[in-house]
Amino acid sequence: xxxxxxxxxxxxxxxxxxxxxxxxxxxxxxxxxxxxxxxxxxxxxxxxxxxxxxxxxxxxxxxxxxxxxxxxxxxxxxxxxxxxxxxxxxxxxxxxxxxxxxxxxxxxxxxxxxxxxxxxxxxxxxxxxxxxxxxxxxxxxxxxxxxxxxxxxxxxxxxxxxxxxxxxxxxxxxxxxxxxxxxxxxxxxxxxxxxxxxxxxx
Numbered sequence: 001x002x003x004x005x006x007x008x009x010x011x012x013x014x015x016x017x018x019x020x021x022x023x024x025x026x027x028x029x030x031x032x033x034x035x036x037x038x039x040x041x042x043x044x045x046x047x048x049x050x051x052x053x054x055x056x057x058x059x060x061x062x063x064x065x066x067x068x069x070x071x072x073x074x075x076x077x078x079x080x081x082x083x084x085x086x087x088x089x090x091x092x093x094x095x096x097x098x099x100x101x102x103x104x105x106x107x108x109x110x111x112x113x114x115x116x117x118x119x120x121x122x123x124x125x126x127x128x129x130x131x132x133x134x135x136x137x138x139x140x141x142x143x144x145x146x147x148x149x150x151x152x153x154x155x156x157x158x159x160x161x162x163x164x165x166x167x168x169x170x171x172x173x174x175x176x177x178x179x180x181x182x183x184x185x186x187x188x189x190x191x192x193x194x195x196x197x198x199x200x201x202x
Contacts, residue, residue: 004159005171011156012071012174016147019068022061029057048132056139057202063142068151070157072175091164101152110147117141 036050060142082090119125120137129133164170 008156011152015067015071015153019065021063025057025061052127052130054136062148067153070153087164091161094161106150110144113144
């Protein structure tokens with residue numbers, strides 16, 4: 001079990017590091033948009049590359065945030081009935097669904113993406129919609145990279161389920177960011193908010 005926990009820690013650390021690194025794409029995207037708007041409306045000299053560049057930044061963020069979201073259990077899931085089950089039943093369902101649906105699709109993405117990106121590099125592929133003929137082989141390289149990161153993260157999720165089956169408890173996550181609603185719910189369950197209210201009424 002210690003080996004499984006070490007792998008989970010490695011996977012979570014890697015996913016969070018990659019996700020945080022590519023989050024800077026948002027900043028770059030914002031500055032490129034500001035630059036384009038300024039050039040177009042202030043100097044009447046719009047760029048030829050800004051639109052395709054912004055698409056690449058958004059694509060990079062979308063692709064590379066997948067493993068980060070999985071590590072933080074942030075993907076949308078229909079758990080209306082699922083969360084009512086005991087933890088061991090939840091873990092069993094997760095294992096089955098990961099092998100039935102997750103791994104086949106993600107493995108196809110990763111291995112087909114290698115060929116897809118390889119052809120783009122061989123051809124020096126550029127954007128057909130860009131007047132500036134922006135290179136797109138670099139962004140296509142992220143397709144297999146994101147696929148393999150998701151495979152690593154998916155294996156970690158299976159290991160979590162195995163531990164939950166054995167112990168009846170879900171292993172803790174390396175939470176990189178937490179929604180305000182979850183923070184308030186946790187504090188309320190711990191009685192923190194009740195104590196705050198009592199202190200405020202004095």
